[in-house]
Amino acid sequence: xxxxxxxxxxxxxxxxxxxxxxxxxxxxxxxxxxxxxxxxxxxxxxxxxxxxxxxxxxxxxxxxxxxxxxxxxxxxxxxxxxxxxxxxxxxxxxxxxxxxxxxxxxxxxxxxxxxxxxxxxxxxxxxxxxxxxxxxxxxxxxxxxxxxxxxxxxxxxxxxxxxxxxxxxxxxxxxxxxxxxxxxxx
Numbered sequence: 206x207x208x209x210x211x212x213x214x215x216x217x218x219x220x221x222x223x224x225x226x227x228x229x230x231x232x233x234x235x236x237x238x239x240x241x242x243x244x245x246x247x248x249x250x251x252x253x254x255x256x257x258x259x260x261x262x263x264x265x266x267x268x269x270x271x272x273x274x275x276x277x278x279x280x281x282x283x284x285x286x287x288x289x290x291x292x293x294x295x296x297x298x299x300x301x302x303x304x305x306x307x308x309x310x311x312x313x314x315x316x317x318x319x320x321x322x323x324x325x326x327x328x329x330x331x332x333x334x335x336x337x338x339x340x341x342x343x344x345x346x347x348x349x350x351x352x353x354x355x356x357x358x359x360x361x362x363x364x365x366x367x368x369x370x371x372x373x374x375x376x377x378x379x380x381x382x383x384x385x386x387x388x389x390x391x
Contacts, residue, residue: 222289224390227320228302230295231390234326237261237287243388248314250331250344253383256351256363257281262339262383264331271339276380277360281353292388297354297364297375299389308370315345317368326387330369334383346370349384 222243224231236251238244239261244251250264257278262268281294288294306317306328316329332344347369356362356377365378378384 222292225320225324225326227324227326228304230299230302232295232303232320232326233288233292233388233390236329236331237289237386237388240287241289243289246312247327248312248316248329250329251385253331253334254287254351254386255383256380257285259285259287261287262334264344264385265341267341268334268339271334273337273339273381275361278380279355279360287386288388291391293391294351294353294386295389297352300350300352300364300366301375303366305373306368308368315370316348317373328366328368328385328387331385333385336379336381339383343369347372349378349382351384351386 222233222235224233234247235243238251240259252261252264256276286293303319306319309318311327314329316327319326328348330345330348332342333349334341350366352364354364356364361379362377363380364375365384367374367376
């Protein structure tokens with residue numbers, strides 16, 4: 206299959222997302238797609254990102270040129286933040302503020318629903334890309350969403366919200382994993 210990757214090199218105009226407020230934090234209603242742009246629908250996987258890298262990786266098929274160099278950066282730099290203008294990658298504490306949510310199917314897509322009507326967001330179970338080779342894993346079974354919070358004792362890891370139909374939690378993952386990004390307002 207052809208390589209499907211996009212970089213932060215111009216041309217993308219942000220898709221407007223009004224967001225919703227859950228526990229005092231304004232959340233985008235869709236995942237990040239290409240750098241600086243939201244996915245078209247709340248159920249869309251968007252694209253995957255490695256921690257503090259501006260390259261967007263496809264959420265389907267195979268990819269070539271996977272970057273498996275260690276990432277020892279301590280912060281997610283503004284220039285590498287894939288969120289559209291006015292948005293940013295959430296902290297671990299902000300992700301924790303969503304609660305555990307409920308496993309559901311929305312328009313044929315597995316994922317978790319957070320918040321209460323009308324302030325709800327749906328996080329698709331988009332799977333992830335393996336840290337060592339970019340292989341796509343667990344699509345429709347699990348979701349992995351980056352936080353901007355590094356795991357302090359081991360500098361190649363950062364915190365991520367991970368979930369499935371019966372599992373939910375926060376863990377430190379190797380920053381080379383490709384995971385989804387759901388933005389919060391600045």
